[in-house]
Amino acid sequence: MNGKLTIALDAMGGDSGPDVVIAAALSILRQRDDVRLLLVGDQQRLNAMVASAGRATENLEIRHASQQVEMGEMPSQALRFKKDSSMRVAINLVKEEQAQACVSAGNTGALMATARYVLKTLPGIDRPAIITSIPSIEGHTWMLDLGANVDCSADHLFQFAVMGSVLATAADGVERPRVGLINIGEEEIKGNDQVKEAARLLGGSSLNYIGFVEGDDVYKGGVDVAVCDGFVGNVALKTSEGVAKMVTHYMKREFSRNLLTRAAGAVALPVLNAFRRRIDPRRYNGASLLGLRGIVIKSHGGADAVAFANAIEVAILEAQKALPERIDNKLEALLTERQAV
Amino acid sequence: MNGKLTIALDAMGGDSGPDVVIAAALSILRQRDDVRLLLVGDQQRLNAMVASAGRATENLEIRHASQQVEMGEMPSQALRFKKDSSMRVAINLVKEEQAQACVSAGNTGALMATARYVLKTLPGIDRPAIITSIPSIEGHTWMLDLGANVDCSADHLFQFAVMGSVLATAADGVERPRVGLINIGEEEIKGNDQVKEAARLLGGSSLNYIGFVEGDDVYKGGVDVAVCDGFVGNVALKTSEGVAKMVTHYMKREFSRNLLTRAAGAVALPVLNAFRRRIDPRRYNGASLLGLRGIVIKSHGGADAVAFANAIEVAILEAQKALPERIDNKLEALLTERQAV
Numbered sequence: 001m002n003g004k005l006t007i008a009l010d011a012m013g014g015d016s017g018p019d020v021v022i023a024a025a026l027s028i029l030r031q032r033d034d035v036r037l038l039l040v041g042d043q044q045r046l047n048a049m050v051a052s053a054g055r056a057t058e059n060l061e062i063r064h065a066s067q068q069v070e071m072g073e074m075p076s077q078a079l080r081f082k083k084d085s086s087m088r089v090a091i092n093l094v095k096e097e098q099a100q101a102c103v104s105a106g107n108t109g110a111l112m113a114t115a116r117y118v119l120k121t122l123p124g125i126d127r128p129a130i131i132t133s134i135p136s137i138e139g140h141t142w143m144l145d146l147g148a149n150v151d152c153s154a155d156h157l158f159q160f161a162v163m164g165s166v167l168a169t170a171a172d173g174v175e176r177p178r179v180g181l182i183n184i185g186e187e188e189i190k191g192n193d194q195v196k197e198a199a200r201l202l203g204g205s206s207l208n209y210i211g212f213v214e215g216d217d218v219y220k221g222g223v224d225v226a227v228c229d230g231f232v233g234n235v236a237l238k239t240s241e242g243v244a245k246m247v248t249h250y251m252k253r254e255f256s257r258n259l260l261t262r263a264a265g266a267v268a269l270p271v272l273n274a275f276r277r278r279i280d281p282r283r284y285n286g287a288s289l290l291g292l293r294g295i296v297i298k299s300h301g302g303a304d305a306v307a308f309a310n311a312i313e314v315a316i317l318e319a320q321k322a323l324p325e326r327i328d329n330k331l332e333a334l335l336t337e338r339q340a341v
Numbered sequence: 342m343n344g345k346l347t348i349a350l351d352a353m354g355g356d357s358g359p360d361v362v363i364a365a366a367l368s369i370l371r372q373r374d375d376v377r378l379l380l381v382g383d384q385q386r387l388n389a390m391v392a393s394a395g396r397a398t399e400n401l402e403i404r405h406a407s408q409q410v411e412m413g414e415m416p417s418q419a420l421r422f423k424k425d426s427s428m429r430v431a432i433n434l435v436k437e438e439q440a441q442a443c444v445s446a447g448n449t450g451a452l453m454a455t456a457r458y459v460l461k462t463l464p465g466i467d468r469p470a471i472i473t474s475i476p477s478i479e480g481h482t483w484m485l486d487l488g489a490n491v492d493c494s495a496d497h498l499f500q501f502a503v504m505g506s507v508l509a510t511a512a513d514g515v516e517r518p519r520v521g522l523i524n525i526g527e528e529e530i531k532g533n534d535q536v537k538e539a540a541r542l543l544g545g546s547s548l549n550y551i552g553f554v555e556g557d558d559v560y561k562g563g564v565d566v567a568v569c570d571g572f573v574g575n576v577a578l579k580t581s582e583g584v585a586k587m588v589t590h591y592m593k594r595e596f597s598r599n600l601l602t603r604a605a606g607a608v609a610l611p612v613l614n615a616f617r618r619r620i621d622p623r624r625y626n627g628a629s630l631l632g633l634r635g636i637v638i639k640s641h642g643g644a645d646a647v648a649f650a651n652a653i654e655v656a657i658l659e660a661q662k663a664l665p666e667r668i669d670n671k672l673e674a675l676l677t678e679r680q681a682v
Binding site: 214236238250270 | 477478488491523525526533556557558560561569572573576577578580585586587588590591598602604605611613615616
């Protein structure tokens with residue numbers, strides 16, 4: 001340690017492998033000299049690639065790992081047979097405090113299972129959750145869980161709310177983030193038992209709980225942290241991607257209909273591009289695995305260098321803010337408060 | 342009965358009341374003379390409104406109801422104290438076979454509770470479900486349940502699949518609609534027990550079950566009927582609305598940024614309007630309450646006359662196709678097939 005934050009990067013994960021990770025790492029190091037990046041993977045190959053990129057930098061180091069986890073591999077198999085995978089070694093570096101955070105674009109299930117096995121969950125946290133920020137009309141909304149847990153008890157949802165709240169404070173500087181529970185709007189049949197009980201727990205806590213929110217509130221704004229189980233969160237996120245893609249598809253089709261619409265499209269192009277930059281999913285790449293005794297960031301498997309660099313920035317931010325310690329403290333305070341009632 | 346299909350319309354439900362319903366009814370009757378519409382509500386008021394619209398038609402009749410269900414009213418209260426509500430009387434007309442279907446823009450919870458109480462579910466159907474078609478890149482996708490049932494067993498999901506499949510065949514003329522179960526894509530932790538068991542039931546049936554689909558597949562196409570529990574479906578649908586609204590918001594903002602972008606917007610306007618018509622939610626208004634011994638269509642509470650007319654068209658189609666009988670027959674055939682194995 002030389003006063004610099006150190007981030008371990010799983011260089012072999014993701015659909016495009018080391019190319020994207022190295023390009024992202026170099027782009028980060030061009031912009032900041034307060035971090036050190038550890039590229040984890042096949043040493044020979046990485047050495048050659050970094051050399052050919054022609055930018056050896058003292059803040060970039062390579063750490064060898066002889067294996068890699070495949071995208072379709074079962075998490076249990078990865079855990080058992082890939083003890084020297086780039087993913088596992090990157091997480092080990094966090095465990096051994098050689099790095100303050102790690103980033104991987106690999107297999108989500110294997111990353112979750114390995115991180116949980118190696119790092120363990122924080123006291124009072126039963127299950128880690130996946131969180132990311134989503135663009136909204138107001139700015140963005142943090143949403144969790146996005147797929148780590150399919151069945152969640154009220155206590156799990158409460159823990160998610162605490163973790164999301166701490167992250168929103170650390171990342172956005174909002175002192176009392178508005179926490180909402182995702183529910184459905186039909187009268188009487190409102191919500192299942194877990195959601196109703198979680199509402200009771202949150203209502204009785206000192207978190208800034210604003211009540212039930214519906215799916216559209218995530219994009220409308222008015223809520224900083226939207227909490228749901230991983231099945232609901234994952235389907236909602238994927239559905240959103242689907243709508244966005246359909247909109248783009250139809251737009252392109254309308255604008256390419258004839259010469260006149262093509263001309264209109266050309267005129268409108270800069271505006272459409274400005275719009276696309278605003279909701280660019282690459283800006284929102286980098287989901288956090290919260291609730292662990294260490295920082296693990298999941299990049300999208302298909303991330304390009306811009307998107308992967310964004311995931312590294314998320315890791316840096318969480319390391320600077322010592323997020324796991326903050327979650328630990330907040331949860332302890334809230335549980336003490338609950339017992340005192 | 343004079344050979345014409347008769348549809349009962351709850352004229353007092355929805356945010357805008359009889360204005361919208363009457364305008365929609367008149368627009369339908371201008372286009373077709375094979376249906377009769379029964380406006381249900383305050384007779385005096387409706388008489389005056391129809392008279393002032395200046396288009397008395399032999400195919401439009403008024404049926405009196407002295408009460409109305411409020412939008413925020415508890416379903417149990419409506420069921421107990423509003424026995425002469427426009428909603429209840431419209432459903433009674435279906436029960437008494439004076440109408441082949443009914444349409445209401447009223448309180449969803451009350452509509453579901455009343456329809457279930459008055460009409461009862463079909464044999465073999467435990468719970469009615471809400472279904473609607475959603476625009477996709479291919480055309481559209483039928484999705485259910487959209488909020489009637491928060492916790493669903495594997496058998497419920499199986500029944501939803503049967504109902505959705507029958508509707509897709511009746512509405513689109515697809516002989517073997519592709520049925521998918523909505524699930525999440527994470528490895529190993531894939532799905533909850535109900536979804537896994539439902540997959541087994543569907544896989545063993547003669548339905549055209551294509552396996553798990555993810556949230557984005559609903560918009561991508563490749564699946565005709567997407568099945569999920571009502572909590573997931575409701576959140577996914579609301580989230581989609583949220584994304585679409587956010588996209589519109591940002592588009593407007595980008596185009597109104599300065600004189601140049603305003604000019605671009607003016608040129609692009611016809612194209613953007615064409616696009617909006619294509620994904621116009623009014624075209625997709627009219628969700629069906631499936632699984633009942635009668636046809637009940639829910640219009641969006643905030644529907645305008647175009648949207649409400651679309652809901653009436655959905656009712657006409659389902660009445661023409663005798664949808665409840667078809668569902669009954671299909672379910673019986675599938676359950677017999679299952680026992681035979």
